[in-house]
Amino acid sequence: MKTIDKKNKIEKELVFKISRMKEVIKPTKPHKHAGYHEFIILNEGAGVHTIDDTDYEVNPPALFYLNGEQVHCWDFTQIPKGYVMIFKEAFLDEFNDIEPLLSSIPTHMRLGKDNKHLLSDFDLMMKEFDSSRPNQLVLKSYLNVIIYKINELVTRNSQAKGDDKTVSAFKALVDKHYKTEKELGFYADQLHITKRRLSTLCSAEVGRPASSIITERLVMESKRLLRYTNNTISEIAHELQYSDASYFVKFFKSKTNLTPLEYRKRF
Incomplete structure (x- = not known):
């Protein structure tokens, strides 16, 4: 029986990881990342990101969110630049309201010029993660803030209705x-x-x-x-x-x- 390919980008002992997007143009095979959530923010690049049954144009600045069960693949036509952040739910156990916040985030968000502060947040998180002694509380706080900021954008973009x-x-x-x-x-x-x-x-x-x-x-x-x-x-x-x-x-x-x-x- 053939099953969906699974890729694991995070070591077993880790519950959080952030890295720069690989700056290559190489189509990937359909796969999923079971067991963790993934945010991808791009400020450069072009091509197509297929998630489940939908093709999304890569038109930076843009944000993609994968919940762990979604199948996706990339087909870039221009070299991408940005960040990939992955985390397990256990990383945010002390934040009780995170699960409903994550469920309200769409798979794809086109970011405007006034949303570039999100890229700075990812950059700060990357610097902390790459430091000689990364502070887990600082990383958790950054991620919590980022999730809240994304939800604020979702609310703002939903014609002032906001997700109940x-x-x-x-x-x-x-x-x-x-x-x-x-x-x-x-x-x-x-x-x-x-x-x-x-x-x-x-x-x-x-x-x-x-x-x-x-x-x-x-x-x-x-x-x-x-x-x-x-x-x-x-x-x-x-x-x-x-x-x-x-x-x-x-x-x-x-x-x-x-x-x-x-x-x-x-x-």
Whole structure:
């Protein structure tokens, strides 16, 4: 059985690492970095960054965020310059509100001229990390500040609506439980609100009902497995915890207008 390639850019004993982006033009194979989060900030470069099912134009200054389960690859046409920062959730254990903040960060953000202070923050963090005796508390504080600054940009860019904390918490729960819990009632119970209230919040904040967020997460993972593995349809259905492969096929076609095999043949 073929599985998605996994790359490990961080030593087992480390929970944080920052480095400069490799200044090379070389296409990479689709892979993911299971077990840690990754921020990539670029101030130079051009090309395409494919993440899951979407091609993003590399148009610096820009920020990319990968949550550990996303599959991605690069195809640069100009040498990239910037920073790659990776960290495990354990690095920020003492910051209780980090998980919902991370779940609200989009995969790609185009940065304006007034956002270049983020690049300076990455530069300061790199200098601390490369020092003879890097201070872990300083690095944690830098990362915490960076995550808050990114969320401030997200809020500012969302036409003053801002992501409601409940919606962010809901997205984080979906990322954790989408394979085993496909019903909205489970998430509403976890958040101690009604299903109607949760759907109202989602409609107001992200423009679509709460149930669609669960569906979109399932469809995204389905596409990822169809595109980047040679697992059979039955194996994929089993991994996504559908009791019946035919039901999975029916679900996928209803959301994409393609059967799983038709979608796979496109790639």
